[in-house]
Amino acid sequence: MNRFFKGCDRMKVWVAHEKDTLRTIADKNHLQLEELITLNPCIESPDQNIAGKPVYLPSLSDFTMSDVDEIPTCTVSTDYINNWIPLTSLEDMAKTDYDVLIIGTGAGGGAVLWRLCEQWQNQGKRIGIIERGDQVLQSHARNISTMNGERLTKYFNYVSRPLPGSAPEYPGARQLFALGGRTLFWYTFTMRMHLSDLMKWPIPIDELKTYYKIAEQTMNVTGEFTTDSSYTEILLNRLWAKGYATAEKIIMAADLTPQSYGRVHTDVFYSSISFIAKALNMMTPFDLAVNARAVQILHDQGKATGVKVMSRDKNSYILKAKTVVLSASTFETPRLLLHSGIKSRALGHYLTNQSFMIGTGTMSRTEFPAALGTLGIMITQTPEKPYQVLMAGPGDFYWYQTYEVKPLTAEVGATFFCYGRTESRYENRITLNPNRLDEYGVPEIQVHFSFNEEDTAVIRKMEEGIKQIASSAGIILISRDGRPAICLMPRGDLHHDSGTCRIGDDPLTSAADQNGQIRGVSGLYVADNSALPSIGCENPTLTTVALSIRTADHIVANS
Ligand SMILES: Cc1cc2nc3c(=O)[nH]c(=O)nc-3n(C[C@H](O)[C@H](O)[C@H](O)COP(=O)(O)OP(=O)(O)OC[C@H]3O[C@@H](n4cnc5c(N)ncnc54)[C@H](O)[C@@H]3O)c2cc1C
Structure with missing residues (x-):
């Protein structure tokens, strides 16, 4: 040889x-x-x-x-892409007439993109999507092996920023501008809105249920994340024994399918990057640009014609589109519309968010068998208890990375997240502040938000509710990390803000019609949290995704 x-x-x-x-x-x-x-x-x-x-x-x-002369030499490919996700420059996007242009790549924008690509396969349609932020993570933060709970929280604090104009009435609000939006960090709790709330929506219940099913299937929603976890099972039994009939294992957007047949499930926790990945594998090409900030919606004689976009170095581009979908978030979507001269009585109003209370407690480790698992329980609202309680543990979280070493401790912790119903009120709103322009020349917003008497009454009930649940489950409430055992989080800290472009039948109380079309401008749609007409006590994102898919179907049907 x-x-x-x-x-x-x-x-x-x-x-x-x-x-x-x-x-x-x-x-x-x-x-x-x-x-x-x-x-x-x-x-x-x-x-x-x-x-x-x-x-x-x-x-x-x-x-x-x-x-080896007689053996043919292999050719080596030198073809390359310059990124892990294909990007298109704004220069090139400005040369295209888009059928649909989507603004924002968070939960709403990702869902619309995927659905359009899925429905329009091989039809020669042109879809564009632009994102103001950069590429911050390639997947949900929890899918990244170097993250643990503490690092993840600190990294979120680093990449997000306080919402300008939120003080003093909404001081806890933060914004994240990034490919994938806030779904890079969301907790993935994906419960449906309560039927009693959905009954008041302008969409037939059966239709909503269909779109919930599509959203749940696409996002791998499961109630099995804490199955076989003795921590969850034992506390659930204690709660049921005390009459908490609505207590259940927590529902999450997490792919629990084992790796098999060569198919690798890397996206355990769902993010909008997963929507984009699905869209990439459809037979519908689309263009994606990051660091591309929509600064104005262009419209002529009551019809959307495109979007003015600025790059990070402040160059302007006009992107032409027959249909524009705004998925820039509850604060940025109405801001863009108002700045573009689009006005209606409800636009920017009805800003809704739940009150948010956190409780912390502890239990003796000896109450549980050797294999503890994690705690993930949800207790849904009832007419008497207009709040939802989620229980996580052993620390602040219901998950941990495979590399984390969990030392045996004498005590186990439990955390309560409690979301209280608030009324959607006209007075709670965002307005433009013409005296404060950002670096792109767009007016900053000012947030006006308060709780009314009913909201405050719910907050008192929540405090009592946490105490009763803790007592029923055998949890002793204690302060943790300098935080009182039960405390109300600052207004705005909860990322469930919604309603500023809500859908509805009445033009006086809804900025968009029931398909998400902004009133007064045809071809202009909204598909993000701002479209939600109400949020009850539940986490809103599954519903935003379901509605966004429905809006995409409406666009396809009317194209
Ligand atoms: C830590 C954390 C935990 C959460 N946990 C949960 C949970 O468990 N369950 C739940 O239901 N929800 C949860 N949420 C909330 C959830 O993330 C939001 O409900 C959801 O992401 C909202 O989707 P969106 O499309 O409205 O906005 P976003 O996801 O914020 O997306 C908006 C996108 O638009 C982009 N954008 C903004 N302005 C422009 C512009 N002018 N031009 C171009 N692009 C623009 C932004 O950069 C962003 O990518 C959580 C959020 C956080 C931060």
């Missing part, structure tokens, strides 16, 4: 095989015999059988192995 070694530049070594001499090696490899003799002074004769001996050869650049 011939073996070829490469050392430093002049140290190429050939291991001679049976019957090899310096002369045969020179012949086979088209080398000068004299050169070989000079390089191998220890070999006495050029015709000596040197089988098995190392032979020094000239450098590789002027030498090819004739042994």
Whole structure:
């Protein structure tokens, strides 16, 4: 067997095989015999059988192995993409007439993109999607093996920023501008809105249920995340025994399918990047640009015509589109509309968010068997208890990374997240502040938000509710990390803000019709949290995704 070694530049070594001499090696490899003799002074004769001996050869650049001459050489691809996700420049996007242009890549924008690509396969439609932020993470933060609860929270604080104009009435609000939007960090709790709330919506219940099913299937929604976790099972039984009939295992958007048949499930926790990934594999091409900030919606004679976009270096581009879908979030969507001269009584109003209370407690570890697992329980609202309680543990979270080492402790912790119903009120709103422009020349917003008497009464009930649940489950409430055992989070801290472009039948109380079309401008739609007409006590994102898919279907049906 011939073996070829490469050392430093002049140290190429050939291991001679049976019957090899310096002369045969020179012949086979088209080398000068004299050169070989000079390089191998220890070999006495050029015709000596040197089988098995190392032979020094000239450098590789002027030498090819004739042994393999007859085998065709593989071609090596030098084709490349310059990113892990294909991007299009704004210069190129400005040359295209889009059928649909989506603004924002969070929950709403991602869902619309995926659904349009799925429904329009091989139809030659042109879809564009632009994102103001950069690429911050390639997947949900919890799918990244270097993250744990603490690092994830701190990283979110680093990449997000306080919402300008939120103080003093909504001081806890933060914004994240990034490919994937806030779904990069969301907790993935995906419960449906309560039927009693949905009954008041402008959409037939059966239709809503269909879209919930599509959203749940697409996002891998499951109630099995904490199955077999003794921590969850034991506390659930305690709660049921005390009459908490609506207590259940928590529902989450998490892919629990084991790896099999060569199919790798990397996206355990769902994010909008998963929507984009699905869309990439449809037979509908789309263009995506990041660091592309929509600054104005263009419209003419009551019809959307495109969007004015600015790059990070403040160059302006006009992107033309027959249909524009706004998915820029509860604060940025109405801001863009108002700045574009689109006005209606309800636009920017009815800002709705739940009150948010956190409780922390502890239990003796000896109450549980050796394998503890995590705690994930939800207790849904009832007419008497207009709030939802989620229980997580052993710390603030219901998950941990496979690399985390969990030391055995004498106590286990439990955390309560409690979301209280608030009324959607006209007075709670955003307005433009013409005196404060951002670096792109767009007016900042001012948030006006307060709780009314009913909201405050719910907050008092929540505090009592946490105490009763803790007592029923055998949890002792204690302060943790300097936080009181039960505390009300600052207004705005909860990312369930919604309603500023809500859908409805009445133009006086809804900025969009029931399909998400902004009143007064045809071809202009909203598909994000701002479209939600109410949020009850539940986490809103599953509903936003369901509605966004429905809006995409409406666009397809009317194209
Ligand atoms: C830590 C955390 C935990 C959460 N947990 C849950 C949970 O468990 N369950 C739940 O239901 N919800 C949860 N949420 C809330 C959830 O993330 C939001 O409800 C959801 O992301 C809202 O979707 P959206 O499309 O309205 O907005 P976003 O996801 O914020 O997307 C808006 C996108 O638009 C982009 N954008 C903004 N302005 C422009 C512009 N001018 N031009 C171009 N692009 C623009 C933004 O950069 C962003 O990518 C959580 C949020 C956070 C931060």
